[in-house]
Amino acid sequence: MINQYFQRKYIIGGIILLAGLVLLFRLFYLQVVNSSYKLSAENNSKREVIQYPARGLMYDRNGTLLVSNQAAYDVMLTPGQLDAFDTISFIKILGISLADVRSGIKKAKEYSSFAPSVFMKQVSGEIASVLQEQLYKFPGFFVQTRTLRKYPRNIAAHLMGYVGEVDKNIIGNNPYYQMGDYIGISGVEKRYEEILRGVKGKKNYLVDVHSRITGSYQGGRFDVPAKIGKDITLTIDADLQEYGESLMKNFTGSIVAIEPSSGEMLCMVSTPSYPPDLLVGRGLSHNFNSLSSDTLNPLFNRAIAASYPPGSTFKLINALVGLQEKVITPATEFGCQSGYAFKGQFLGCHSHRSPLDLREGIQNSCNSYFVNVFRRIMEDPKFGSTDQAFNNWRKHLLSFGLGNTLNSDLSGELKGFIPKDEYYNKYYGKDHWNFLTIRSLAIGQGELGVTPLQMANLTSAIANQGYYITPHVLKAVIGEESIDPAYLERHYTSIDTTYFPIVIDGMELAVNGGAGSTAGRAKIEGIVVCGKTGTAENPHGEDHSIFIAFAPRENPKIAIAVYIENGGFGGTWAAPVASLMIEKYLTREVKRKYLEDYIYNAEIKRK
Amino acid sequence: MRRGNIIANLDWITIMLYLLLVIMGWLNIFSAVYSEGHPSILDINQRYGKQFIWILAAIIMAIAIVLIDHRFYEFFGYILYGTAILILLAVLVAGKEINGSKSWFALGGFQIQPSEFAKPAVALALAKYLSTFNINSKKFSTLLKVGIIIFLPSLLILLQPDTGSALVFFAFVLPVYREGFSGAILIGMFALALLFILVLVSNELVLLASIIALGFIAYWLMVKSFKNLILAVLIFIAFFFISLGASYLFGNSLEYYPAALISMVLSIITYLILAYIHRIRKVGILMLVVAATVFYTFAVNYSFDHFLSDYQQRRVNIMLGIQSDPLGAGYNVNQSMIAIGSGGVVGKGFLQGTQTKLNFVPEQSTDFIFCTVGEEWGFLGTTIVIILFLYLFIRLITLAELQKEKFARVFGYGLVSVMFLHFFINIAMTIGLFPVVGIPLPFFSYGGSSLWAFTIFLFIFLRLDAGRKE
């Protein structure tokens, strides 16, 4: 009785089977009978074309174009759309061999069969346009436009850095980048990558079986416009940079110049260098390899990554510390008989009149004078021990930005080296060392490491009479209001402003004091240059020539540090180079052709 | 079979079919959204990896369901139904709106769609009600209660709005029909559902013309008099041309729709008078049905226009394929048909489908997963999938008929019917036989809610079936 309607299961089952049959008939029609859908599918291919934004340009502080862009054309291949094609005319257009085609296709297939990959990099504009016209013959291939760097002035390679293709490592760490993309590898290109690169966009096209674009995919719904990179202005003076590079062409070394009032770097020269256009485009990897195997190491940026003892330039710091700690006054005199003798130890000096006061000590760069100053600093009764006096001295040094990276906007800055008391405790044992043990620090030799950038910054701090602004190379992002506030902040040294004029007097005398002045070659008619020579002892060969200076004395516009490896005494090569740079920057032209010739004809044995 | 051995008592043919379909679905999801950066099918950052997790969870659910006593489901039938209604109300208030529909609860990282789970709940309540002692299928109050059980959740889902899911509840008419209710209900419901879609999809005039034509056919079937039919048609045509002429004379334009409506009303009055004179009683009822149908079309149109916001209307329209996308109506279906059609007899092979891979087909891993089957496995693959489903349905009907308990039988029919309607509508829409209402293909489509709900639905029935043997 309960189940009297059981026969209705046939009706229900029948409905289900009938519906199933309807679906099967329809599918049979779509998939087997009607072939038009197959054709539609073939015509229905999507091609995603990445829109590469132009990379931002770079200008120098006067608006001179330093870096621009040029078009390059990559031949791309989507293996999934590949079909039999006219190989003969293909290899003729591209000028490659059949084996190249085979290996290129194989490589692209290994990468992906649906995503396009680079088949041939950076073909010429002519080849690209011929290929573009005949593209219908080569299904799966297309031409993608990219931009490469171009250097109208071909200078400042280390500073600007270069742009290269991303590697697997970068792709793995940052999803923005894809195979074949470009990225700033070093220098400003690397540091300001995100500002310069802009943001990639993409366009989606429908292409038919012959790889011809038939329209935009889904009405461009998924297209993303590219955002163009921002242009930037650097603090560099292109003319000064170029001049510096020409002066240094015979030397190994570097020049760093800073505008003291702003911390803006006016030039940064490191030699040997290379023309930046070597590292562009197809020649990049070959040229890079030959540059990196060069024994003179032209890829190495000495200005920020090489550290040397500061030599006699360091006497300025010791003078300032002595004044600040009140262990000497400007009138304090010390005698010198061609050197300093104490407990059987002797430190030589050149011959000059004796005794000297502080200003004259700087002018003559007297070793004896500064060993005496250093002794007073280290034996200062305020402090219980040499240890404590040393630590206090070290603290003053750090306030000038020594012993640590300055956090400029250049990557690869070296820290340099200012020893800690532990260093000597470990070496000699606690309380087993005194001023005599470390006397070479008095004249900037021994266990000290300072980079040319730190040296220029120190000069800038003296020029400003007590503070510096972190050196930087980005002046402005065009179209944006301000730069990083870290590059506006004043960093005060631990020395009172009142002590600086005394030391600056000494620097002025060193250049302009006549007899006994160690840097007479740096003198410029009509400009008060204040400077100090230095010679860094080099255990491997001829000493390094050092000169730091700023000018003019009132309202300084430029602070500069010059290092010339194996250049010997600081006054010989470094001082005239610095002087020419100052003249060039302040007057825009160099009148002292004899001095220029002297530099251009220099011959130094590089080690 | 031994008593109490639940594993032996389960219907393993059904379970095997279930597992086969789930795995085929998973492989097709893998193919549909395959990304070269993530080649592992178990990569949980991709849909295929997630689906794997959901499959594992579904199997755990299935085991849990089987371990519960079979009387539990009958005993708690109404309570589970009530809970489902409460959750459907809650989702209208606190649900997360995705694509204009408030159909989802966001729980942590993933979303749950309560409407999927309402289907087994309705089956439980309906089975419980129909299996009460001494139920009279001829009484109007019984019919009303059945209607409320089925269409209350459907109505709540329509408010989300999720037209596709709401439509699926019409499937429950099949178990009701099986239990001895009048066949007219089956036809009526089918007609209502069809009409509901037609009202939204097609042009008013075509609809009215269809109703009138159906009215004439019904009349001929009832009266079996060709002469009377001709007369009736002539009367209508006469009224129609008079109305049309009047609209042209007074309004200076040909207003087909009002003319058809007016002529219909005039014809009905004429027929009723004639029927009264010739004592043909059946005509009265027929006229009533025709008038009610026309009224129903107005009601659906009216509520659509007045109760739904513009935004919701647009969503429903998009779902029905009226306003599919900027490229014009039917883009999705056209792309879907190209994908399936391009598969040919044997398909392009696993992971070789270009249409689904290049995103020509929308919702390729969810509602349009059948495209991947069609493109990569061809007619061979689609036939196998359809045959597997049909085999599953027939198997379930056979099992349902074996039940001693009416509760289990009704529940089983509920399961078959809902699954069948999903299967039919989903595939039919991918091949252009049905408007695009977004409902998933059971066991195939990507998504936890659908898979879990159908797993729960199926395994409750298998548990009931195993209980029969205890």
Ligand SMILES: [Zn+2]
């Ligand atoms: Zn001396």
